[in-house]
Amino acid sequence: MLGSLLGALGGLGVLDTSPEMLALFVGFGLVVGVLFGFFGMGGSFLVTPALLMLDYEASVAVGSGMAFVFGTAVIATLKHHDLGQVDYKLGVIMITGTTIGIEVGRASVYYLESIGLAGALISVSYVVLLGGVGAMVTRDALNGEGGGIDHEAADKPLSEYDIPETAKTIQRTVRIPPMVRLRGDVRVSVWVITAVAFATGLLSGFLGVGGGFIRMPAMIYAIGVPVPVAVGTDLFEIVFSGGIGSYLYGQGGGVDLGIVVPLLFGSALGARVGSAATAVVDADGIKVYFGGMLLVGAVAVGVGEVGSVVGSPALETAGLVLVIGAAVVVAAAILYTSVVSLRTTREREAVTAD
Amino acid sequence: MAGLEIPTWDPETALLIGVILFEAFVLYAGYGGLERLVGPYLMDLVVGGDADAR
Structure with a gap:
């Protein structure tokens, strides 16, 4: 049994990776897992850029x-299902839009790869994305408004959630049938859900990210889903979008x-630690570091890309060290606190x- | 591979995704069991047990 499993893993390329790289991926996975478990997002922000800087092809970096x-x-x-925080109806409706979005994003990557622009354009997209989200999270954290998941808000019963004004406006104005009723007594057009799903699917397919940092706020502010259901359903949706x-x-x-x-091996453990840490640490104090980490990540990807363009291995290494270093510092801050x-x-x- | 495609059945790719899915289930159950088994001991080790605290 073990022999056949090892044989299968060997055939699929797992055993081709050197022990040093395996250790690096397990360690990096552990760090990424702590961040994901604690903040509820950011699990994939750093993986694809790091793989690009390790000189993997764009399609391998995004696909992996x-x-x-x-x-x-x-x-x-699996964890959120146990907590009853997954709206399966919403998740299933989103699958079509997400799948088309992913396929358009994926086709774009292969097309750009065929004309030799994929690595550069994906890196630039990451600089804009990490920079934009990082600036937003840092600003909100400095203003005391948080960012990422509000752990205290996520513990309230579903009936106590107010639907945001923007979601109410969309529900009143966009009434194109068919309409569906979701958990939290939300009634919304299937087309609104499909549009949100397509946009986040496109981002997933192009960058290899889960898209939770866009899909979660979109579910809350455009569809009007309660926060814990948005978190659980977003993850359920990522199972499909990521799987497809x-x-x-x-x-x-x-x-x-x-x-x-190896990344998954490390991150599954890290996510448990990060998730447990939310019970004892005030997240607001650390969110500013998370925002800072994303900003450093944006700079690092930029430095790495410049290094790649001008052919400077030193700059590429500096970019990689910055990306991994920033993630390690924030994860260590969470553990220490x-x-x-x-x-x-x-x-x-x-x-x-x- | 450029251009939009309808996914077609590919046993090797299905095995690839199956391995990841299998690993995810094993890690969920495995780390969950480990947490219950050695979690309290590890917490005492890292945080310091009641005796240390006093």
Whole structure:
């Protein structure tokens, strides 16, 4: 049994990866997992750029990034299913739009690759994306408005959620049939859901990301879904979008199990640690670092791309070190703050007991 | 591979995705079991048990 499994893994390329790279991917997966478990997003932001900087082909970097997102989403969805936070009807409706979006994004990557522009354009897109989201999260964190998942808000019962004004306006004005009723007593046109799904699918297919950082706010502000259901349904949706995208990329040789298997091995453990840390650490204090990490990531991808264009390995290495270093620093900050917070609580309990 | 495509059945790619799916289920169950088994011991080790706190 073990022999045949190892044989299958060997045939699929897992055993072709050197021990050093396996260790690097497990470690990087651990860091990415802590960030994903804690912030509820950002799981894939750093993987594809890091793979590009490690000189993988654009289709392999995006395809393997997407397969990693798929595995991570399966694990996270199982957890959210247990908590009753997945709207399966909404998820299923979104699948068509997402699938078409992914296919358009994927076809764009292969077309750009055929004319030699894929790596550069994907890197530029990441600079804009990481820079934009990083600036938004940093601004919100500095203004005390948070960013990412509001852990306290996510614990409220579904009936206590107010539908945002923008979602109410969309629900009133866009009444193209068929209309559907979703969890949280939301009634919305299937076309609004499909448009949101297509846009995020396009982003997923082009960049290899899960698209949760766009899909989650879109579900909340455009469709009017309660926060915890948006989180759970987004993950369920990523299972499909990631699965379909990975399959499409896999057919073109774009999924490298030597990258995905060790990354997932590390990230599944990291996500448990990160998720547990949300119970003991005030996320608002750390979100500013998360925003800073995304901004550093944007700079790093830019530096790496310049290094690639001018043929400077030193700049490419600097970009890679910056990306991994920024993620390691923020993950370490989460772990350190968690341990300090737990120790303080234990000491207080001990004093009270005495 | 450029151009829009309808996914076609490919056993090798299906096996590839199956391996990732299988790994995800194994990790979910495996790490969950490990957390229950060694979680409290690890917490005491990292945070310091009640005796240390006093």
